[in-house]
Amino acid sequence: MASLDLQDISKRYSNLAAVDTLSLSIADGELVCLLGPSGSGKSTLLRMIGGFEIPSSGKILIDGVDVAPVPPDKRPTAMVFQSHALWTHMNVWENIAFGLKLRKFSRDEVAAKIARVMELVGLTGYEKRHPSQLSGGQQQRVAIARSIVLEPKILLLDEPFASLDQHLREHLREEVRQIQRQLGITTIFVTHGQDEALALADRIVVMSKGKIEQVGTPDEIYARPQTEFVAGFIGVMNLVSATVSGGSLAFAGEALSAPVADGLATLAIRPEDWKVGEGAGLKATVTRTVNLGAYVLADVALPDGTTVKVHLDKARAVREGDPIEIGIGPFALYRDNMVIHRS
Numbered sequence: 233m234a235s236l237d238l239q240d241i242s243k244r245y246s247n248l249a250a251v252d253t254l255s256l257s258i259a260d261g262e263l264v265c266l267l268g269p270s271g272s273g274k275s276t277l278l279r280m281i282g283g284f285e286i287p288s289s290g291k292i293l294i295d296g297v298d299v300a301p302v303p304p305d306k307r308p309t310a311m312v313f314q315s316h317a318l319w320t321h322m323n324v325w326e327n328i329a330f331g332l333k334l335r336k337f338s339r340d341e342v343a344a345k346i347a348r349v350m351e352l353v354g355l356t357g358y359e360k361r362h363p364s365q366l367s368g369g370q371q372q373r374v375a376i377a378r379s380i381v382l383e384p385k386i387l388l389l390d391e392p393f394a395s396l397d398q399h400l401r402e403h404l405r406e407e408v409r410q411i412q413r414q415l416g417i418t419t420i421f422v423t424h425g426q427d428e429a430l431a432l433a434d435r436i437v438v439m440s441k442g443k444i445e446q447v448g449t450p451d452e453i454y455a456r457p458q459t460e461f462v463a464g465f466i467g468v469m470n471l472v473s474a475t476v477s478g479g480s481l482a483f484a485g486e487a488l489s490a491p492v493a494d495g496l497a498t499l500a501i502r503p504e505d506w507k508v509g510e511g512a513g514l515k516a517t518v519t520r521t522v523n524l525g526a527y528v529l530a531d532v533a534l535p536d537g538t539t540v541k542v543h544l545d546k547a548r549a550v551r552e553g554d555p556i557e558i559g560i561g562p563f564a565l566y567r568d569n570m571v572i573h574r575s
C-alpha cells in the first residue's frame with residue numbers, strides 16, 4: 233500500500249545517537265522486522281516513522297512524500313504498542329470505532345468496517361466485552377484491529393507480543409502474517425526475538441548501536457551473516473578466536489586458507505555445520521549433551537581445550553564422556569570489516 237524511504241535518519245539525545253545516519257528502503261507490501269538487542273534504536277526508529285519522535289536529521293519519505301511536517305494522527309501510519317493501551321471504559325466495539333468516528337464515516341460504514349476487522353482478528357462476537365473481560369492475547373488482537381481499521385498505508389508494531397507467553401506469541405505472529413498478507417499492508421515489526429524475526433519477516437534489519445548491521449531475508453541473515461555481531465546474534469554460533477598468519481590460520485590442528493591481513497580473526501561455525509564421524513579429523517570428547525527433540529546439541533571439547541557446540545543426530549546416541557571425531561565444514565571468517573564465507 234506504500235513504500236517507505238529512510239534517508240540518513242539520526243536521532244540524538246544529548247551525546248547519544250539512538251539512531252545514527254540510517255538509510256533503508258522498504259517496498260510496498262513488505263513485512264520487515266527490526267531486530268536487535270535492547271537499546272539498539274529500534275523503537276526510536278519506529279517512533280520517528282510514526283511521527284512520535286522528530287528526527288535530529290534525515291528524511292522519511294512515504295510513497296516519495298516527505299512526512300516531516302505531518303503529525304502522527306495525520307500520517308498514513310498506525311502504531312501498535314507493546315502495552316495495548318485500550319480504553320478500559322469502552323467496550324471492544326467502541327474502542328475500534330473511536331478512531332473511525334474522528335474520521336467522520338457514516339454509521340453504516342463504521343459498522344461494516346468494524347465487522348470486517350473483527351473477523352480478520354478472529355474476535356467476531358466479542359464486540360460488547362470490555363478489555364478487562366479479555367485475555368492478554370485478545371486485548372492485543374483488539375489493539376491490532378483498532379489500528380488496521382483505519383486502513384493505514386504502513387502498520388508499525390513495537391514488540392506487540394512481548395508481554396505474552398511463548399505459545400501465544402507464536403500463534404499471534406502467524407495471525408499477523410496472515411492478516412498482513414491478506415491486506416498487503418507494508419508492515420514494520422520491532423522485536424528483540426530472533427525467532428520472531430526469522431519466522432515473520434520478508435526481510436530482517438539487524439540493528440546495533442543505532443546502525444544497521446545487515447539487511448537481508450531470514451535465510452541470508454542466518455546463512456551469510458555479514459558481520460561478527462550478526463553471526464553472534466542470530467541462532468547458535470561457535471565464535472572462536474584464531475590468529476591469521478601468512479594467509480592461513482591454524483584451527484584445532486587444521487590449516488585453513490584465510491586470505492586476510494595477519495592478526496587476530498574470528499572463526500564462526502554453526503553447530504550443524506561440523507562434519508561428524510570417523511575420519512572427520514579431530515579426536516574430541518563430548519562433555520555435555522542436551523536433547524532438543526529432533527537432535528542433540530552437544531558441547532564437545534577439542535584437543536586444544538576449546539569447547540564448541542555441535543549438532544548430533546539422535547541416532548548417534550552419544551553420552552557425556554564419549555569420544556567423537558569432528559571436522560570443520562562450512563565456516564565464516566571475520567577480520568576487521570571483512571568477512572569470508574566458505575561452504
Ligand code: ADP
Nearest residue numbers: 245248250268269270271272273274275276277
Ligand atoms: P530499542 O528499541 O532497540 O530497545 P530504543 O530506541 O528504545 O532502543 O533506545 C535506543 C537508545 O536511545 C537507548 O540507549 C535509549 O536509552 C536511548 N533513548 C531512547 N529514548 C530516549 C529519550 N527519550 N531520551 C534519552 N535517551 C533515549
